[in-house]
Amino acid sequence: MAWVTGQQLRLYNSLGRRTEDFTPSKDVVGLYSCGPTVYSFPHLGNMRAYVFADTLRRALRWKAVQVRHVTNITDVGHAVADSDTGEDKLEVAAAKERRSVTDIAAFYTETFFEDLAALNVLPADVYPRASEYVEEMIAFAIRLEELGYTYRLATGLYFDTSKSPGYGTLALLDLAGQRETGRVEHVEGRKHNSDFALWRAEEPGVRRLMRWNSPWGWGAPGWHLECSVMSMALLGEHFDLHTGGVDHRELHHVNEIAQSEAFLHDDQPWVRYWLHNEFLLLNNAKIAKSAGPVPRLADLVEAGYHPMAYRLFLLGGHYRSQLDFTTAGVDAAQATLRRLIARVAPLRPLPVAETYESARALVEDTDKAALAYVEAIDAAISNDLATPRLLATLQDALRDPDITTEGLRVVVAAADALLGLRLADLDPAEVDNRRPATDLAPQEVAAIERLVAERTQARKEKNWARADEIRDELDALGVQVTDTATGPTWQLI
Ligand code: AMP
Ligand code: ZN
Numbered sequence: 001m002a003w004v005t006g007q008q009l010r011l012y013n014s015l016g017r018r019t020e021d022f023t024p025s026k027d028v029v030g031l032y033s034c035g036p037t038v039y040s041f042p043h044l045g046n047m048r049a050y051v052f053a054d055t056l057r058r059a060l061r062w063k064a065v066q067v068r069h070v071t072n073i074t075d076v077g078h079a080v081a082d083s084d085t086g087e088d089k090l091e092v093a094a095a096k097e098r099r100s101v102t103d104i105a106a107f108y109t110e111t112f113f114e115d116l117a118a119l120n121v122l123p124a125d126v127y128p129r130a131s132e133y134v135e136e137m138i139a140f141a142i143r144l145e146e147l148g149y150t151y152r153l154a155t156g157l158y159f160d161t162s163k164s165p166g167y168g169t170l171a172l173l174d175l176a177g178q179r180e181t182g183r184v185e186h187v188e189g190r191k192h193n194s195d196f197a198l199w200r201a202e203e204p205g206v207r208r209l210m211r212w213n214s215p216w217g218w219g220a221p222g223w224h225l226e227c228s229v230m231s232m233a234l235l236g237e238h239f240d241l242h243t244g245g246v247d248h249r250e251l252h253h254v255n256e257i258a259q260s261e262a263f264l265h266d267d268q269p270w271v272r273y274w275l276h277n278e279f280l281l282l283n284n285a286k287i288a289k290s291a292g293p294v295p296r297l298a299d300l301v302e303a304g305y306h307p308m309a310y311r312l313f314l315l316g317g318h319y320r321s322q323l324d325f326t327t328a329g330v331d332a333a334q335a336t337l338r339r340l341i342a343r344v345a346p347l348r349p350l351p352v353a354e355t356y357e358s359a360r361a362l363v364e365d366t367d368k369a370a371l372a373y374v375e376a377i378d379a380a381i382s383n384d385l386a387t388p389r390l391l392a393t394l395q396d397a398l399r400d401p402d403i404t405t406e407g408l409r410v411v412v413a414a415a416d417a418l419l420g421l422r423l424a425d426l427d428p429a430e431v432d433n434r435r436p437a438t439d440l441a442p443q444e445v446a447a448i449e450r451l452v453a454e455r456t457q458a459r460k461e462k463n464w465a466r467a468d469e470i471r472d473e474l475d476a477l478g479v480q481v482t483d484t485a486t487g488p489t490w491q492l493i
Contacts, residue, residue, distance in 0.1 A: 030239025045287035309334035370407025
C-alpha cells in the first residue's frame, strides 16, 4: 500500500524486537488492546497501557489510516496469580466485597470507562466482554482438540506447547530451558511447565460462581483464550496490531499466539505487529493491583491534579521506557500543563488538524516556520511514537518569534491531535491548583523568604552549588523563584 502522508511510520515490533516500517495490510487496520480485568479499580499503571494505545491510534489517524479498535473487558477467566488452577479474580473480589460477580464486573468496568474519558482516550469501537464469548471459546478449544494440540487432565483441557513450533518467540524464550522452568505452579499431570489451560474444570465438589458446561465438564475458560477468540471474531482471523503492557509479552501474548496459530493452521503470523508499553513504577517496583492499595486517577484528582496533567506526565516519557511515578513528576506536569494552557488559550478557537495532510493544507506555503514544525511533529510521531520529542517541538513552536499566529494555531492543533491534551478547550482555571500565597501562615512566608535571601547571598558569593541546593529546597516546598532585574520574586506553583 502506498504511503503518502509524511514520513514512513516506524514502530517497535516486540516480535523480532526491532523498529520496523508499519504498512497496513487492509483498508481498515485491526487494533486489539488487552483490556482490564474488572475485579478492582484500574490503577495509574493500567491507564498507561490505554494512553499508549490511544497514542498509537492518534498516530494512525494522523497518517490517514483507518482503524477498528477493540479493547476487551476481562470479566471471567483471569485466575489469581495468572495461574491455571487458582480461583477466578472476579470470584475472589465478589466474596470479599459481598457482591455478585455481575455487580463487581459492572462497577469496575464503569470506573474504567470513567478513567478513559477523563484521560481523553478515544473510545474503542467495541469493548467485548469475555463472559459473552464463552460458547465461541469452547468451539475454539474443541477445534484445537481436534487438531491434536491439547490433552485432558482432571483439572481441565491443556494446550501442549511442545506441539507449537515457534512457541515463545515473542518472549525470546529459550525453548529448552524456559519451557520447563518458566512457571512455578505445579499442576498434576501437566506435560511441560509452559502448557496452559484452555479450560479450567471445576474441582469435584467445588461449584464455581461463574460456570459453563463444556466437553471437559463444568468450569470456566482459561484466561488467554478470550483474546484470541474475541479479536478474531471482531477483527478477522489475521489483523495488524496488538497492544498491552510488557508483562503480557512474556506469558499472555505468548500463549495467545500459540493457540491462535495452531487454530488457524496457515503458516502465517497471526498478528503482524506486537507493541508493548513499559511499566509505570512506584518506589522502583511495578504498580500491581495484587500487591494491595495502589494509586488511581481519582486519587490524583482528589489531590488537586487534573487528569490531563497525568496524561502529560505519561507522554513526557517514551512508552517503551519505564517511568517512575513521583509527586514531583506530576507536580511538574501540572505546572507545565498550566503554562501550556495559559499560552494556548488566546489562540483559540484552534482549527481541526487531525491528519498530516490537513495540517499541511492549513499552513500557508510562505509560513516556513510553521511548515517546519508540522514536519517536525510528523517526524517525532513517525519515529516510534516519540511523544517527548513531540512535546519539545510544541514548546519550541510556542516560543518561536518567527512563526505567524495562524501557523502557530495549526501547529498547536496538530500537536494536540496526537497528544490529546485538550489544548483546544481546557479551561485555564481547571488546571490551576496553585495555593494563593495568602493561604500561607506567617512563619511559612518567613521561612521561604529566609531561603530566598540565603540563595541571593550564595549567588553573590558565586557559590552556585549552594544556590542550586536552596532552589531544590524551595522546589520541594512548591515555591518557584524568578530572578528579575529588581531581585528575586517567588510564587507557589
Ligand atoms: P490487567 O487489568 O491487570 O489485566 O492490566 C491491564 C493492562 O495494564 C495490561 O495491558 C497490563 O499489561 C497493563 N499494566 C499493568 N500494570 C502496569 C504498570 N504498572 N505499568 C504499565 N502498564 C501496566
Ligand atoms: Zn489479552
